[in-house]
Amino acid sequence: MSPETIRSLVKPSAYQDSVTLLLLARQLRSGPGVVEAAALMATPSNRDLLEQSGLLTAEAAKAGSNDLVIAVRAESAAAAAVALAESEAFLGAKRKRLEDSGRALPRTLESARRHLPGANLALISVPGAFAALEAKKALRLGLHVMLFSDNVGLEDEVALKGLAVQKGLLMMGPDCGTAILNGVPLGFANAVPRGRIGLVSASGTGLQQVTALLASQGEGVSQAIGVGGRDLSEAVGGLMTFQALDALAADPTTEIIVMIGKPPAPAVRARVEARLRAAGKPCVLALLGQGVKEGRDATVHAVATLEDAAWAALAMLEGRPYIPQPFSIPAMELRECVEEFCRALRREDGAVRALYAGGTLAHEAVLILEPLLGPIATNLRPGSGGRHRVTDLGADEYTVGRAHPMLDATVRVEEIRKAAQDPDVAVILLDVVLGHGAAPDPAGDVAAAIEAARATAKMAGRGLAVVASVIGTAGDPQDLAAQCARLEAAGVWVLPSNAQAVRAAACIAGGEPVLARLLEGRP
Amino acid sequence: MKDSLGRTIRVLRMGRSTRERLNGAPREAGEVHSAYARTLNLLWHDGRLLTLHGPGPLLAPFAAAVDHLPGGLGPGMRAWREGEKIRLGPFLLGWEQGAAVETRLRPEEDGARLLLTVLASSRPAPPAAGLFSPGGRTAQRRLDHGIRERDARAFVEGAAGLIGLGEGLTPAGDDCLVGALAVLSRHAATWLAEHAEVRTALASASERGTTTLGREFLLHALGGSFSEPILRLIQARSAAEAVEGIEDLGRMGASSGADTLWGMRLALEALSP
Numbered sequence: 001m002s003p004e005t006i007r008s009l010v011k012p013s014a015y016q017d018s019v020t021l022l023l024l025a026r027q028l029r030s031g032p033g034v035v036e037a038a039a040l041m042a043t044p045s046n047r048d049l050l051e052q053s054g055l056l057t058a059e060a061a062k063a064g065s066n067d068l069v070i071a072v073r074a075e076s077a078a079a080a081a082v083a084l085a086e087s088e089a090f091l092g093a094k095r096k097r098l099e100d101s102g103r104a105l106p107r108t109l110e111s112a113r114r115h116l117p118g119a120n121l122a123l124i125s126v127p128g129a130f131a132a133l134e135a136k137k138a139l140r141l142g143l144h145v146m147l148f149s150d151n152v153g154l155e156d157e158v159a160l161k162g163l164a165v166q167k168g169l170l171m172m173g174p175d176c177g178t179a180i181l182n183g184v185p186l187g188f189a190n191a192v193p194r195g196r197i198g199l200v201s202a203s204g205t206g207l208q209q210v211t212a213l214l215a216s217q218g219e220g221v222s223q224a225i226g227v228g229g230r231d232l233s234e235a236v237g238g239l240m241t242f243q244a245l246d247a248l249a250a251d252p253t254t255e256i257i258v259m260i261g262k263p264p265a266p267a268v269r270a271r272v273e274a275r276l277r278a279a280g281k282p283c284v285l286a287l288l289g290q291g292v293k294e295g296r297d298a299t300v301h302a303v304a305t306l307e308d309a310a311w312a313a314l315a316m317l318e319g320r321p322y323i324p325q326p327f328s329i330p331a332m333e334l335r336e337c338v339e340e341f342c343r344a345l346r347r348e349d350g351a352v353r354a355l356y357a358g359g360t361l362a363h364e365a366v367l368i369l370e371p372l373l374g375p376i377a378t379n380l381r382p383g384s385g386g387r388h389r390v391t392d393l394g395a396d397e398y399t400v401g402r403a404h405p406m407l408d409a410t411v412r413v414e415e416i417r418k419a420a421q422d423p424d425v426a427v428i429l430l431d432v433v434l435g436h437g438a439a440p441d442p443a444g445d446v447a448a449a450i451e452a453a454r455a456t457a458k459m460a461g462r463g464l465a466v467v468a469s470v471i472g473t474a475g476d477p478q479d480l481a482a483q484c485a486r487l488e489a490a491g492v493w494v495l496p497s498n499a500q501a502v503r504a505a506a507c508i509a510g511g512e513p514v515l516a517r518l519l520e521g522r523p
Numbered sequence: 524m525k526d527s528l529g530r531t532i533r534v535l536r537m538g539r540s541t542r543e544r545l546n547g548a549p550r551e552a553g554e555v556h557s558a559y560a561r562t563l564n565l566l567w568h569d570g571r572l573l574t575l576h577g578p579g580p581l582l583a584p585f586a587a588a589v590d591h592l593p594g595g596l597g598p599g600m601r602a603w604r605e606g607e608k609i610r611l612g613p614f615l616l617g618w619e620q621g622a623a624v625e626t627r628l629r630p631e632e633d634g635a636r637l638l639l640t641v642l643a644s645s646r647p648a649p650p651a652a653g654l655f656s657p658g659g660r661t662a663q664r665r666l667d668h669g670i671r672e673r674d675a676r677a678f679v680e681g682a683a684g685l686i687g688l689g690e691g692l693t694p695a696g697d698d699c700l701v702g703a704l705a706v707l708s709r710h711a712a713t714w715l716a717e718h719a720e721v722r723t724a725l726a727s728a729s730e731r732g733t734t735t736l737g738r739e740f741l742l743h744a745l746g747g748s749f750s751e752p753i754l755r756l757i758q759a760r761s762a763a764e765a766v767e768g769i770e771d772l773g774r775m776g777a778s779s780g781a782d783t784l785w786g787m788r789l790a791l792e793a794l795s796p
């Protein structure tokens with residue numbers, strides 16, 4: 001049963017404009033212990049919206065179309081009461097606040113620029129249809145752009161990046177979720193120290209995994225530049241990748257360059273490799289795709305996983321060779337863990353059900369699992385099939401009308417429940433992503449569901465193993481150690497990287513043959 | 524007209540129908556519905572709203588622009604007819620010298636392309652997030668289909684899904700629908716006239732489906748009446764007029780103007796061959 005409390009405040013015949021209601025909802029959501037909040041007129045359509053968001057109380061359900069509903073879902077009744085009391089104060093103080101400040105909140109890029117003349121970057125997150133227009137406006141104002149929005153047309157992306165190149169600006173995105181510039185995390189990013197490694201990435205969670213692993217070893221980031229998932233396509237031609245690589249090549253604080261993405265179009269790939277070689281600095285190239293070969297020439301080290309990218313970069317900094325290892329724990333200890341989980345399953349083998357919040361982490365899971373366990377069914381590759389399944393819960397089909405799973409665990413909790421009821425599922429594989437912008441307690445959000453899932457399986461006479469990696473750092477607001485401890489208390493085997501978690505899941509599902517193959521270093 | 528106490532309020536502009544409603548007011552003319560810094564909404568004796576705001580274009584088809592807005596009035600305060608004036612507490616509202624303007628849209632089959640071209644290349648503020656909820660997207664798709672295929676049932680289903688949806692004083696979905704209805708009243712008036720069931724169904728859906736203010740805008744839109752910023756934009760004769768109209772409309776409300784422009788664009792695209 002959920003311990004959360006839902007409370008609402010109905011203000012009859014109270015009209016407030018959109019800006020006020022949005023600001024109020026945002027303030028409520030940021031309050032201590034508040035999980036979700038909304039402030040809307042209680043029309044039937046909006047009551048439906050509240051119900052879909054799990055915010056409809058009996059009081060709100062009875063409210064009329066001319067009534068304002070402020071609804072809060074919180075971790076406790078006290079937190080909900082505080083939030084509602086603050087909403088009253090917010091509405092009461094709104095007019096006075098604006099009058100006292102002598103200015104209105106900026107509603108356009110131009111007015112925001114006037115309020116903050118020193119700004120040199122615009123972070124844009126508006127519906128796709130308008131995102132390109134806002135980004136163009138920002139570039140014309142001489143601002144670098146991080147375009148969080150998706151649903152931006154390919155032609156618009158090419159035009160925006162062309163304009164950015166002309167102006168010598170960064171155009172990060174569209175669909176760019178993560179960047180760290182001059183030590184400032186933007187979007188979903190982890191708290192990492194400043195350092196000597198510069199990154200260019202077409203993947204948000206990929207960038208988070210690599211930077212978090214570097215931070216775990218005390219190494220930091222000079223700049224981490226997102227370019228958007230389509231930048232290396234033939235149509236876009238790597239316009240922003242090249243711009244970012246040039247910036248890192250010229251940056252005196254960057255000693256090593258790491259590039260992360262999926263394999264580019266062939267025509268683009270040759271240019272990328274040429275540009276990396278011309279950068280004048282050692283480079284690590286992590287292109288996650290089937291058929292991508294690992295290897296090293298004079299300056300470019302190609303690796304197969306995100307974890308390898310981090311460790312290869314560190315090895316380069318320290319001037320030592322890097323040899324990939326499947327696990328960071330000793331073989332004996334690994335074998336004991338796997339055998340213990342296998343015994344608990346009470347069967348020979350079973351299916352892996354991977355439920356991912358991070359798209360690139362899911363993609364990496366498919367690439368690692370398929371050679372070990374055979375065909376994988378996944379929503380990342382339409383038409384795929386197989387006993388084992390990897391699901392990217394951040395894909396459009398799961399996020400229409402709801403927040404991304406890095407923010408809202410509702411869909412993942414439901415999928416965990418379903419997986420527990422499937423007698424063929426032996427292993428649930430998860431990623432838990434921490435950092436700025438992520439949910440306040442991602443491990444807590446799934447821990448109860450995991451405990452329930454394991455209990456369900458046990459009652460059915462089966463075992464159920466749950467394996468996870470936590471993408472985060474000690475400096476993240478969620479407290480990495482506490483998040484790992486929460487998962488371990490729920491019986492989860494927590495591994496230090498996604499790649500290792502995937503391999504561990506494969507070992508449990510595939511048993512001794514897979515374990516032996518990995519330990520012997522056979523591909 | 525101002526009396527020595529400065530308590531006479533003069534109507535400067537009003538819609539023709541608003542003048543008729545003022546002229547036809549009985550002794551118990553109505554009461555204050557809601558009062559804000561820039562607008563005063565009166566619940567008129569006919570059960571509909573009549574809005575007063577400061578000088579300038581009529582921001583609602585049921586509005587009257589007055590020389591100054593009375594302060595200190597609150598919901599429930601009665602409005603009384605006194606001869607050719609309306610008494611609102613200590614204030615007297617006079618309208619006899621105010622200009623009556625046409626708020627009904629003139630149908631015209633041509634001209635949609637100009638507006639669509641300008642709208643498509645303009646940069647209005649983003650519409651409210653509520654329009655992009657699952658329900659909002661579904662409703663817009665259905666509305667688009669209804670207009671594109673001249674399918675009255677689909678249009679009503681889409682419109683009903685938008686009514687009362689989203690943020691704001693007038694919910695975003697209402698503003699979006701008003702924008703779409705403005706385009707249809709201008710460029711597909713015959714189709715709308717042939718399908719009286721659309722008006723009936725949407726008038727009924729708005730009765731409990733949205734706020735009183737949102738409903739007022741919808742009912743007027745269904746009757747072909749719109750605010751002056753909408754009228755000016757949709758009747759623009761040149762690209763320059765259209766650009767100016769988009770800017771004016773885009774400034775309305777927190778997101779009302781942007782939501783209306785969004786609905787206009789949806790309808791224009793659906794009407795385009």
